[in-house]
Amino acid sequence: MPHNAVSPSSPATRTGATRSTTFDWLDEQHRLRREAGLVRTLRPRPEPGAGEPAVLDLAGNDYLGLSRHPEVTRAAADAAHRWGAGSTGSRLVSGSTALHTRLEEALAEFCGFEAALVFSSGYAANLAAVTALAPPPELSGARGLLVSDEGNHASLIDGCRLARAGRAVVPHADPEAAGKALAAHPGRGLVVTDSVFSVDGDAAPLAALARQCRRHGAGLLVDDAHGLGVLGDGGRGAVHAAGLAGAPDVVSTVTLSKSLGAQGGVVLGPARVIAHLVSSARTFIFDTGLAPAAAAAALAALEVLRREPGRAARVRAVAGDLHARLTGAGLTAVRPDAAVVSVRAPSPRAAVRWQADCRAAGIEVGCFRPPSVPDGVSRLRLTARADLTDAQVERAAGTVVGTAAAEGFLNSRRAPG
Template identity: 40%
Template sequence: MRDLKPALDKRREDRLYRARRVAESAQGPEMVLDGERVITFCSNNYLGLAGDERIANALAEAARQWGAGSGAAHLVNGHARPHHELEDALAAFTGRERALLFSTGYMANLGVGTALLARGDCAFEDRLNHASLIDAGYRPHVGFQRYRHNDAADLDRRLARVESEEKLVLTDGVFSMDGDIAPLRDLAGVCGRHDARLAVDDAHGIGVLGEGGRGSVAAAGLSAAEVPVLVGTLGKAFGTAGAFVAGDNDLIETLIQSARTYIYTTATPPAVAAATLESLRIVEAADDRRARLTGLIDRFRAGIAELDAEPIDSRTPIQPLIVGSAERALAVSEALLAEGLLVTAIRPPTVPPNTARLRVTLSAAHEEAHVDRLLEALQRHLAGHAGSSVTL
């Protein structure tokens, strides 16, 4: 048996050790974490709905009717009326024939991989895809290729070289670490030419981008035929939990028959599905929240031009600042925290070497004063921890 301690010690030495904080208040821009009051710039609570009273009430009311748990997998007797209604509502929301609920986004992506990729097939992944999409493509006896980030021409060349019945192209809609948006029109065009199936994980776009928050795929004006597999998560802009895959009837039936992360797991509590139905109603009508979020993004971007860091060209609530080394990212993140500002340092191996970053995320629930305070503190601490080792 391997001794686990040396690897843990090494992680600590390399300053790559991951640790948790305990929240003692609900999710929101101002929280109590480990007993300290902080302003958070790190959640995916883009529309500020995680702590929304209407959604919490819907959850409580449904829990009184349906209980706390589903008690079984969907295919046994855990699939309840609220799950079914939510699937219908998500299908209508995304303009797809059907939608299928999964317990998490990670499981939704894995489910797509297990159901669609068989021996001899090939998965094509953007280099910066989220870990769950990468894991979805790693299947036994399945080819695996990573194309250059957002590079449809590279994908085109790779697709042309591979002969397989199923070519599954997987991409984030909005990239989770960089906040940039995939060139979905170009990718869909390339997939169309090679008879490849395009799967878009819109975890960070759904609820935020496009008309009524329909996401990056809708914003790009792409049809269900052009993007046959659409994944959305419910724990981010929607403020609840879970995920869904939307597509045509054959896709959804295939997932029900063979997605292992759908079949072999307990269904989410029906009350969570009922809460998400309420959330969906709010998300569709939340143009005011989306406009507010855009205003905050613009305010932040106007302020970062002055900073000793490399901003990424992102129009989404994910606004990373590349600062170079893991040490610098950590030092600035720790200095910010000492002032009550929580910004996560993202370090290799999550991102490539020497591109450690401060990953700032914004929420419609932030106030302008929160953003201004962060900008002022960033200015001081980035200057204080100079030695700008940003080389991209």
Template identity: 40%
Template sequence: MDESSMQSLQAALEQRRREGLYRQRRVTDGAQGPELVVDGRRMLSFCSNDYLGLAADPRLGEAVNRGVARYGVGSGAAHLISGHSAAHHALEEELAEFTGRERALLFSTGYMANLGVLSALLGRSDTVLEDRLNHASLIDGGILSRARFKRYAHADTDALAGLLREGEARCLVATDGVFSMDGDIAPLAGLAEQCSAHNAWLMVDDAHGIGVVGPQGRGSIVAAELGESDVPILMGTLGKALGTAGAFVAGPEVLIETLIQQARPYIYTTAMPAAIAEATRASLRIVLDEEWRRERLQGLIVRFRRGAARIGLELMDSETPIQPILLGSAQRALQWSDRLYREGILVTAIRPPTVPDGAARLRVTLSASHTVSQVETLLSVLEETAAELA
């Protein structure tokens, strides 16, 4: 790379700094939890997706150890070569039962799952319609599929209906179940109704719903009283409420077999370690059995929202653990995040292009492992921050 190219890259980085859009990593130490060592300093954390507090649950650690003792550390190959273990297979069957679907298929990440589904099912003669606030992986999957790609206004079933009435050939509608930056839940019943009326497939990325939303944490589709016939394609992740790593797609037999044959991120990727599959099997049992985790989480959500309203903070319309505080500019969001950091509280500033221009925010996320006292501490520091930076 020549000197002028390096200078061009450096100039672009400096421009990001000036606009308040520069991203920096922080180094954490220790297990995920409400208290986290960040860059050598103990902090109170409100920015993890470990919604049920399972990432550091000792039962998952014991399951990993059993898995390592039986299968070793690495899977050694892709699923279609020699990497598909008995643990992977059992987890797929249990995920299918958990979601009420015929079959499930494991992927190494949620990003890869979304890319795999959309590129395997769609081509140049097809159409994909997506919510404007979908996760980047759905957007990139739609582009990668080479299908005609259109977006409808956020959570607007009428806008979707207008696009569907254009009568394209094969059409797939994709949406987040719980939107990762706003925390609201998609109007799945209305979307399913429109898809049924226009013979379109409906795909739901329920990464932030699985484990948290619906009866026994079975997700936003079940919460909307819909099933596989209404939403034939479900993607869920394992690294959020379930506390492990990886992802899955669940749906009819023919869908899963098609993905096995045609989804390139599945075919050409080494399988996740079997020990992680064993830990996820343990996690699934906890999710089903320990309803108190969701009850505790809902109580903390209500407490936080009431306290934020008292302070006068602008929240999004969210009943989920994702509780964004709207601040507007990227610079203002960074100011608030930096002040909280100085007070020992870790909350990330979310800025464009992750969210639209003018919609930068603090993305507060709550966990069943937080205590009431910790939430009150957060509210107290937010009140002081609001007074100081108003």
């Protein structure tokens, strides 16, 4: 038995009563987090009731308002009745259904790629794509190089950490820096980037990155989590909008949990890349397949998006309107390239207080603090939704501005926390 372990039948395991010193370091860590204003707490959403919710949600990622669309929820319920609540196993054992295949075909066709592979989450899809697409040293004679934007999502960062490849973290949205890093690794590089960065909501220079990749024989992997449903023709995503969808050297990942209102993740790319992932990606092989209800919900949501492409344009208009109202009132916010509107807060503590003030006034907004932000600058994060009315947008912006004024944050970039 390992040091400090308790036997399964000991009183400590049964009652949890015996005090152990094993995890005492957690208390110190908690104290440090508390002092820095970085403790995170869970806050269950209020039960949905009839009529307009008491709190207006600008924190979630339901960009197109599809998570509660009747066609989407009905498709999920029907799939659960037909196939069961879970997928029952890995996609390679019992966890693949006709729904998964249909979703893969529909998404590949919609986004303009040859093939697609569905995972249980966008996180798992990113881990798979990054780890499986760095060329292995035993084949290429030397390690491959992953070139990663410093503002990338945690799932891409973790993929780089897990991969058996070298890593170069390059300055944000800097194709020249990516090119310099690739130059020393001709034919063995993979550039990894968000299409729209989740913290600031700005877009990556995809066309310029693709040019650098082609110059050095590198692949380009784009996480289009925030682009699908929002950018490009009818919401086909940022990769499609950049004219890169379906290219033999470009792979994209998307999540089903944002604009499609469901859950799960997808890798899109050339058929040989998808076949390689099926046989090698650990988060595909050793993970239970996506629940049939989530696959059916995403398929139904995609159908709504095809039928109502104006939803994508509406999200962008709402984001632009929010930004104009906030900056017009003196707040510092990044110009949104998609649905995310990021507003600077004076400090982590101030961000938490500001978020609580907004909630008390009936507006739920997100709050990003270190370590979720690469530059250490805390922010409120508002997400635009296609189903917000103009009056709701006005109320949300007015609340964010009013609470900032009451706290003394207006025009003070760094106030005491």
